Amino acid sequence: MREGPGFTESGAFGRRRLLATGAGAAFTLKGVRFPGSPPGPEDPPDRSEVVRGVLPPGAPDYVYLPVEVGPGVRELHVAYRYERPATPAGTPGNALDVGIFDERGTALGGKGFRGWSGGARTEFFLRADDATPGYVRGPVRPGTWHVVLGPYTVAPQGLSYEVTVTVRYGPDAPAPAVSYPPERARGRGRAWYRGDCHLHSWFSDGRRTPAEIAALARAAGLDFVNTSEHNTHAGHGHWAQHAGDDLLILTGEEVTTRNGHVLALGCDPGTFVDWRYRARENRFGRFAREIRRAGGLVVPAHPHATCVGCNWKFGLGEADAVEVWNGSYATEDEVALQAWDAALARGRWTPAMGSSDAHRHPDPVGTPQTVVLADGLSRREILAGLRRGHSYVAESSAVALSFSATGGRGVTAGIGERLRVPGDTPVTVRLTATGVPGCSVRLVTDQGVLHTAGPVGADGATEVRWHTTPRYATYVRAEVRHPVTVPGVPGRMAAFTNPVFLGYGEGVLGDA
Template sequence: MTGPEDSTSEDRTIGRRALFATGAATALTLGTVSFAHAAPGGDSGGGPAERTRTVTGTLPPGAPDFVYLPVEVPRGVREIAVSYAYEKATVPAGTQNNALDIGIFDERGTELGGRGFRGWSGGARTEFFIRADAATPGYIPGPVRAGTWHIALGPYTVAPQGLPYTVTITLKSGERGSTPSPVYPPARAKGRGRAWYRGDCHLHSWYSDGKRTPAEIAALARAAGLDFINTSEHNTHSSHPAWEGLWGDDLLILTGEEITTRNGHVLALGVDPGTFVDWRYRARDNRFGHFAREIRRAGGLVVPAHPHATCVGCNWKFGFGEADAVEVWNGAYTPDDEVSLQEWDNTLAVAARSGGRWTPAMGNSDAHRDPDRVGGPQTVVLADELSREAIQAGLKGGHSYVAESAAVSLSFTASGGRGGHAGIGERLRVAPDEPVTVRLDVTGAPGCTASFVTDQGTLFSAPAGAVSWQTTASYATYVRAEVRHPPLVAGLPGPLAAFTNPVFLGD
């Protein structure tokens, strides 16, 4: 990317003294890169059409979460292009190696809340560009206005030897072009009226670190029998206008974001199109509640994702007080999903005892690329119609179950001796010792075992099919159903094929 007409290189090495002078700050700003004479002839009476600056430096161990490189952008710039590279180190076994993310904020600044946000690719790309009429996926098209822009570097992990990096910035002059008006997915599809609708609300395209196009994802969603999906790119809303022509009477497309912090990931599910939610905070900063409220103000749901995933920074540290639902099952069923399931089940017992609010569970694929399976798993929601509002109401109310594919269907109800009836996510109001019959009908799960789980644990199991069991509210404060494959390891539970949210029993 070095321009032949103008190229300079500067060092931005951070010494330990400079770094720790910032105290407990989680961000650091480097010296400014100047393009004072980069304006085109039309604005300055002369000058090259393209200029490049290259910055090198080294981030030490203990570097802050975000390092900002200010860039003075003069008038008359049509395009800003950035590339970067960093060195991997030789590290002992068990030691994290270097990993460096990148993004950019425009002249409106880096203030938390994202007013100046113009894009983020994390570690998925080594270069990007922004101009009025187009931008690299993950970035927001629009004019390159004069002022101080900030390239955001995110040292995710730093090796003991430090993290050497190089950033190259190129400004190109010329006619700017115009920014197209975004076309967003509609909030309603034709659907089937009140029905059970299948969806996958955690998906990644090439607008973050996925490898599939939106068109490929939409086709795979239809093939998987899905009725709705939610866009969830890491730390960017740039894909919201990228689904034009891909929705239809049979497919509702919700817009969202996966907010990827250093202390866990959370889905902003079904926010207003064009909404960006910031991610630059940790649990210690006490900022999550503010951004959870931002998600809700934008019409979305707050859904912590894969809370016990094993990747660095993926464990959920913010608590579940702000959660509208929790992603208990993420992709192929693994031990961390089992831990998430059991932790979620523990919260049901607390809610049942206190009579307080409970948090529904859901499942999503988190599909990025082949062979990741879109719709594996999927959340099946009872909704009045196929619309954003109705789907969200079903998810938040817990009127849903999770299945490994569209081949698996469940019907789960509880009924009392006096004609009372309750479905998934509801409460059956019965006297403590009144007989309650719980019934589960399973199709599409041959060879699996169905179980009824209560606050005491698993109390009844049988081959999956038509299964019923009798209990009382004094014996079980709630009942939920699980359908599992045979165990892969003796003495451990088998992988899930499906599970339901609970039916609560008693007044």
């Protein structure tokens, strides 16, 4: 057992070296070393080292503990704990995340990543045939590994931590074969498909298994889901058996930076996207390009969430879509919707999505869900529909919408498309909705809400028509809302559409 390096009275790490990575800089502690040869017959089969230290307020985003691993190690096990002192009201307490990189190093975006559990677990292990959920199984090769500590928040008293590293010797067990979900399900040809693209299982900080999530997705009437564990791709190889002709499973990641979260949606299985940077470092563009090279979409998640580090600060310049509705509709979703609409009015077209962000019971899977028009139920076709904004968001599979604009000689454009007619052409906007009893309809343009209708009768079905011109409204979108419960505040959302764009336009808004 050793007393690990910590900060001195001057505020610097003892015996430290500066490592240029992550948020400007990270610190590497004095490490632990295990003997270069396996134990003899009289020695215990396991060896452990304990490191203790204190991180002050203002500690670096990431602190690395080197672990020198010799030959013959079968399994690496890490356990950690830290103090959680009381703090004044309104002051964050201690929260410490953990993960690990192997002997290939900690370079940003490099190949050394072997797992992350954030603050969801107090211990983890890795070996050739198995690993803790969230960690990548594989042999424990000789070299310098790094346990990474992430002080998410630090109390005014500082964060006292203890890390125990154990190596277990012996031969590796055979590694099981890895299979990934198929990229196509049977589908219904060109149709509207329902999906939930933001879900967490026990491979990050969720509590459900992939089997449980797949069963809940089917019960919610979903056609596809996207795996989105925090900062790890380790679960990708555990979903194949839960896919089927009726359920397409896409693989992705929720990239959880200190300046907001972004979904890497529908990437090639096995794709890892690094998260160790802040907006001021101007590195996000590199990782957005990596997501696209892996076939995925870049989707900022809950951009106006109020939790520490959740509010999106990288802008929408790299976004393929944006998650406007996250989980049960709340104030932060209303703020996100209004910010998205304001961007539309300024000429920035970023398709809107909605997802459940479900973690555990009783979080409902598929509330809300994105309903996308696609040529088939495949990864390529679903992502193409989402990228084009041919989609709407609904609170459940009970809600169905049809929304279009018709003008000129019967020319019609649907959601995410442009109706290309002269500015003075009469246009008829038509919405049909089912499954929305008691709700009201609002038609929203760049000028704001220009038409309302409702409430809908007990059968939950309605049809709304509105007449306009492209000169009067450059776009129109629909909202279906539950009754108002707080005077002056719009009712809770039941569904909303992406816009239909009207007129020839001057930019690239809508389908070109």
